Amino acid sequence: MMSIDKLLAKDVSKQRITQSEADETRSRLTATTKIDDLSTVDMVIEAVPEIVALKKTIFAQLAQICPPHAILATNTSSISITQIARATQPPSVDPTDLSAASRVISTHFMNPVPIQKGVEIISGLQTSPATLATALAFCQRMGKIPSQSADSPGFLANRILMPYINEAIICLETGVGKESDIDEIMKNGTNVPMGPLQLADFIGLDTCLSIMEVLHGQLGDSKYRPAVRLRLMVEAGWVGKKCGRGTAFNPEREPLRDHPSLQLAPSTVRGPFHFLNPTQAHYRHEQPATSKPTSSHDDSDDAEQQGTPEVTGPSSGVAYKWTSRNNRKGRHTLVVKPSLAGANQGSSGPPPKDGVRQVMSGVLKMFTYYPFWDVSWLVAYVFTIGSIVWVINAFFSLLPLTNPSTTFSGETLYGGGITAFIGATIFEFGSVLLMLEAFNENRSGCFGWALEQVYESHVEQQGGNRLAPSDDCTHHHVNKRNLVGKPANADSAPTNEKTAPASTYRSPPPGASSWVWWPSYHELTTHHLHDLGFLACSAQMFGASVFWISGFTALPGIYNVISNTTRVLNGVYWVPQVVGGSGFIVSGTLFMIETQKQWYRPALRELGWHIGLWNLIGGLGFTLCPIFGFGTVEWRVLQASVSTFWGEYTRTKGSWAFLIGSLIQLYESVAKHPVEKMKES
Template identity: 50%
Template sequence: MGDGTTKRNEAFHPGRQPLKHHPDFWHAPHRIRGPISFLNPTRAHFQPQRGSARPAEPSSSSGGLEKRRSKYREADHGISYKWTSRNNRKGRHALAVNPSIPLAELPYLAPPFTASVRETFRGIQRMFTVFPVWDVSYDVATIFTVGSVIWVINACFVYLPLVQPDTEFKNEILYGGGITAFIGATIFEIGSFFLMAEAVNENRTGCFSWALEQALSHDAENGVDGIHLRPSELHCTHHHINKYNLVGKQCNKFGHVSTKPEYAASSSPSPRSGSRNWIWFPSKEEIRTHYIHDLGFLASFSQLVGATIFWVSGLSALPGIYNHMSRPVTIIFYWTPQVLGGLGFVISGALFTLETQSHWYKPAFKTLGWWIGMWNFIGGVGFTLCPAFGYDERSWAQYQASLSTFWGSWAFLMGSVIQWYESLDKYPVEVDRGDQSDEGSGDGKR
């Protein structure tokens, strides 16, 4: 993991070093970090070598963090590859561009920032025109979106009769609420299972998945050599691009980056290393050495455990079961699983939010993943408060229980829709302000 003084969140395990099979890139050691010292790093920055060997890395004993920072500031090219654990799970490849560096000094031109209004509308358009059902991250997002819609409908069946009694029809709460609760809980369980599968099939060594191409003559006047960075699925080693099946590894046999000759270590592609078939369950050794320290895995596991327990209450809500249970049985099999399951959702949302932060105490307001985790956290709070009020049979408590499900369902829907948008944004281009973007409130994105 590093020398004896290196914290776990400041260095990668040798077997999981991102881009280790890309000799054209070197990483900035001071920009490897995670929010919790005893957990794995969640972010890192990599820069391409530019005509010379990578800068020497001073030892921690001789210079410390400031010497390493000065070395890498001198070598800053303005464009870097930003690896994050969340992006790695989702098959996303983020570029970070420093806007303070003049355009003429950039080694090549990057696409427009994805935070722009134009690119945002393009992302929304993709949600209605692109349907990559072979992409597990897309499936997770859409499954949770459908499940959240079902829960919103459920909340309407249960809550509206309390607000507008004249709109209630016969057995609306029993049949409308009970059946939609079972369907919603089942969909959440399926989504949580695929979320867990996504977490244990992350790309171990990452990939660059950008290629250089010559720009048109009128574009060349605006940048150095008219060389543009373009997304390239040909160089992607994530399983997300495999269009032939949902649970197989991608079909590209090579995991190299196409670069200009002065950036390339060799002119021929190197075989993909660290590749493996899709797995459903990691080994005990992998859990012990890696996943137990991985925020994304812990969040996904909490979600799966919570959804599994919560499903019991969905089953017990069905007509023919719920209306035949005594009060003690209702408390045990209907309300209590909601409490435990809701707590699982709360923990999961909190961990997903924490994963996107540079420090545990600094929110990442400019990161999509942060808002996804936060809305899921709020939804989990709503689903936990529902049974907390539901234990009390008085009318005011039952009203608050139904209301909590109502706003909790909408919170889950907000998070799911943002996750849907994120799953289609595979090549984000972010603003990078060097150390400030790591130490500030967000990662400079959105």
């Protein structure tokens, strides 16, 4: 009923119907969950899943419950009407008694039902002419256009449509074309409203599979054999639009899909909002039975020539934790069994990276390691510098009020104004880098690279087995030559210069561009605008861009002029701070939610959550400051400056909060391969 209410509301908003017509339509509908409530109806239209046994059970019940004159219609798209009608006749009834079976017919409405006018009418062998005439008249009165079909597998529509969809899926799985190209050529070449893959998503892949199985089973022709990918996606629970974006990956965007040794655990694919892309998933590492252990001294050519990221020894206890934030930041989280983590045996794994020693090592790396070629590090570094500038700005704004004896001439106008402009400009630059980071997220993940980085250092310290061979990481941070070049190719430095020659490294997979300054319209509309991290980055970019206006108008020579006119001061100085600060609040909130399993449950163990939290606090500080600033009463001026000291104390509170968040982000940017302990069930 909620779906019907939404459809009616949409029709009203588009002025297709009036509100009174919508209310009248709604008043004619009554919902029930009891089949016995159908004892007084004149017509029933069944629309349960395409399961023969289920439909037979329902029609056997309907024959007993409904009045003797009631039409028993099914919306089946492939199952024999004759077979369904037979279910209305109990074994004890004379087979020639067709009183119930004669009232069974199919009214197969085309999808989407509110828009499409076509209805397929199929009579079974038992269907009476009176039932057929009533069904045709019923559809015409609804404004539909009925077409008749014989009772044959798939009838007319699906006998033609489903092989078309199935063949499109085969083209996708065999690499004939990408999802977007398959749909676009059919839309633009045959003038249909949606391509075959988009249509399959709308219908439901489980429904498509059921129909193809009926066609293949009853007709026996190999051309009706369901595509392997179709069957696998249904088994994984990826049945299309009805299961929500947040519970399944778009096939084009499925991480690690080219790694045969990694198996996605479908139950772990999740996101905080079902209408947005997934943000978390786990992969099991299944070591091939043919893999052989190799020691750190093994020079076997076989170990160098294998094409999959096999791990010898530790691999059986290793899993890959994928998150959308880590994928954007070029981080690769490994999850190891407790029996392996931190052990010192020959088949040991590395210890978790949340110990004091590991954390302090990461903190030291923040100040001794400068990967300028990594956009994620640049984002963190730029925001850290910007936050420091805002903290300085907070002192210039706050100290003249809290400690007047320290004031020097022009401190607020020149010191505060110039640092505000510099801080706002640095934040704007950092936000541009943040957007570039979002555009250049990796599609396939880097399990082999992560394994090599973690186990290489562990083997050097503890000894034991190691993995073979290396795998390419196609995130840009592997390229240590520049910021915008190719992530990794045969000419670039290998991910592990110590053990692997450059010749063993493959070029990036098809579709993995070296650097993207702006995504295509297709990628923007089908992926990025549905990605929680991208929306957070966009909110940050919007907030920083608007906030920059106030930084510019704070400059000496501008502020001292506009400050004489309250309306101008409010419009170009205080309002941009409120709007920009609100953008920071939205951004921080979305960054927090991105790391959470549910939108309401905090992820206290995730670095990204704490980064988002401190950015949220900073945004609150930066927003409260101008809210107080709209007033001229002295206590408000004091509170506005105090606002500057903690997001700078609320912009002193806001600046310090941003600084803390930026420092955590800087730590995150140098800790590229965290290790977590696996929870054993």
